[in-house]
Amino acid sequence: MALTTGPRSLLTRRQVRGITAGALALALLTGVLVWFAGSGDRALDEACGGALAADEVRSVLGDSGVDVTSSTEGAFGGDRGTSLEVRCEAIVEGKGRVDVTIDGAPRPRAAYGTGELYPAVPARGTLPVPVGHGWSGLFATDNARQGDPGDGKATAAVLLDCAGGGRSLLITVETALGGATLDDPATRPAFVRTALATARRADARWKCGARLGKPVRGVDLPVNEDEYEPLLGATGTCATVPTAARSAVSTARETARARAPREICALGARDGSPRYRLDAYYGPYAEDARAQYPRDHGEGVTPVEKPAGRLGRSAYWAGADCGGGASRALYLIRADDADGDARARPDLAYEREALAAFAARSAEDHGCEALVTP
Known part of the structure; x- marks a missing residue:
């Protein structure tokens, strides 16, 4: 991507x-x-x-x-x-x-x-x-x-x-x-x-007329790969995302919930090794992500043509309307494991369930509506 x-x-x-x-x-x-x-x-x-x-x-x-x-x-x-x-x-x-x-x-x-x-x-x-x-x-x-x-x-x-x-x-x-x-x-x-x-x-x-924020006196560190926690009880970007026994998903790396144009929830096994990755894109980031798919994937339906669907062997996308004429929000789940188990034997039912939970939470936080999931 x-x-x-x-x-x-x-x-x-x-x-x-x-x-x-x-x-x-x-x-x-x-x-x-x-x-x-x-x-x-x-x-x-x-x-x-x-x-x-x-x-x-x-x-x-x-x-x-x-x-x-x-x-x-x-x-x-x-x-x-x-x-x-x-x-x-x-x-x-x-x-x-x-x-x-x-x-x-x-x-x-x-x-x-x-x-x-x-x-x-x-x-x-x-x-x-x-x-x-x-x-x-x-x-x-x-x-x-x-x-x-x-x-x-x-x-x-x-x-x-x-x-x-x-x-x-x-x-x-x-x-x-x-x-x-x-x-x-x-x-x-x-x-x-x-x-x-x-x-x-x-x-x-450029006479934008945007709603501006307040002065920032402190900012968190970006989250490193070994900073994972149990998925149960997650309160940030992974909140509401379920665990999965078959896919061995029980840990997560997440950031705080806030009005951000990019959100990520990284799901992992018990030892933190990666399994799936959930991404939310808003505004220009959603536009950019969609614009790459015709080039990267060639033939087949992509997020440019439909609000929700399946990409390849182990990936789904969803979309929501955030109003004001802005680009539709884009939500993705992709297999993220290094050894390829999630890609080789995808748990498609879990992927759809996890994406739906992640997208619904994120869309609500951003005031987006008309969520469409695969």
């Missing part, structure tokens, strides 16, 4: 400077693309179409030696989707970097099946946790253990549901800081502040 990979890379400074003068002139004449590379306060203040929260970036990277690249392409709005794609990157050599993307949603249908529609968040080895505090957002990392290679690097994503028309803005910020550790609860908010402040500026810049 495209949503389990890291965010797409921005152009490097060398690549940006290597664009020919003719291409730049054409871009400026057509108004399709505006980009620059520079350094200093002015470059930082103008980055990401002026929507970058420059003060927060300075507080993270420092006040001097900042190199900036930025590009703004497309427009926000339109009857057939929005083409807005904003990218900017701030780097301080030896200190760290901040990569920011702002994407308008939904995308035109012509973009489906051509690659990722939106930047992804790490969601494979660890489970992203909700930002909370009234924000529809996520905090994610490839590895949340002190001293591991992924420590000091994290991604924060914030989804703004705009007032009217089903449009939204997705702000994704990847921060990498040398010498920082995510294990320190005092450090983690620094990894989300830029995303939240940029979301506020983007809301005003």
Whole structure:
């Protein structure tokens, strides 16, 4: 799935400077693309179409030696989707970097099946946790253990549901800081502040009119692979999901229940070894997940054509209407065991039961209706 990979890379400074003068002139004449590379306060203040929260970036990277690249392409709005794609990157050599993307949603249908529609968040080895505090957002990392290679690097994503028309803005910020550790609860908010402040500026810049959250002074660590608990009594994203004797499902990894655009419940055997994975996608993430299926699965009915159904040997999907013209929510269950037992001998009745319970709980939490299950 495209949503389990890291965010797409921005152009490097060398690549940006290597664009020919003719291409730049054409871009400026057509108004399709505006980009620059520079350094200093002015470059930082103008980055990401002026929507970058420059003060927060300075507080993270420092006040001097900042190199900036930025590009703004497309427009926000339109009857057939929005083409807005904003990218900017701030780097301080030896200190760290901040990569920011702002994407308008939904995308035109012509973009489906051509690659990722939106930047992804790490969601494979660890489970992203909700930002909370009234924000529809996520905090994610490839590895949340002190001293591991992924420590000091994290991604924060914030989804703004705009007032009217089903449009939204997705702000994704990847921060990498040398010498920082995510294990320190005092450090983690620094990894989300830029995303939240940029979301506020983007809301005003593109007249989104979204309901914004409150300041965030603390954020949980993403959930590691060995942080499993008994499925019975689960109170987070795995709440209401049943156990299964035949499939040896009795443990779970979960995150808190909150208004987040991605939710995951990872089901496991008694020793925590993976069995099944349940995913809920909302807004742009649901649109992106559906858009990949025609390319990844080729022939056959996919979530693009029907609100619910079966994919392959051991996978089902369900859907729900979340109103406001937004993309239908998408819920998936897939075999996730390393040795392939769940795939080789799928317990289809349990898969449908688990998906129905997971989707019903998540849809209710998000205020979605008309849930359709396989």
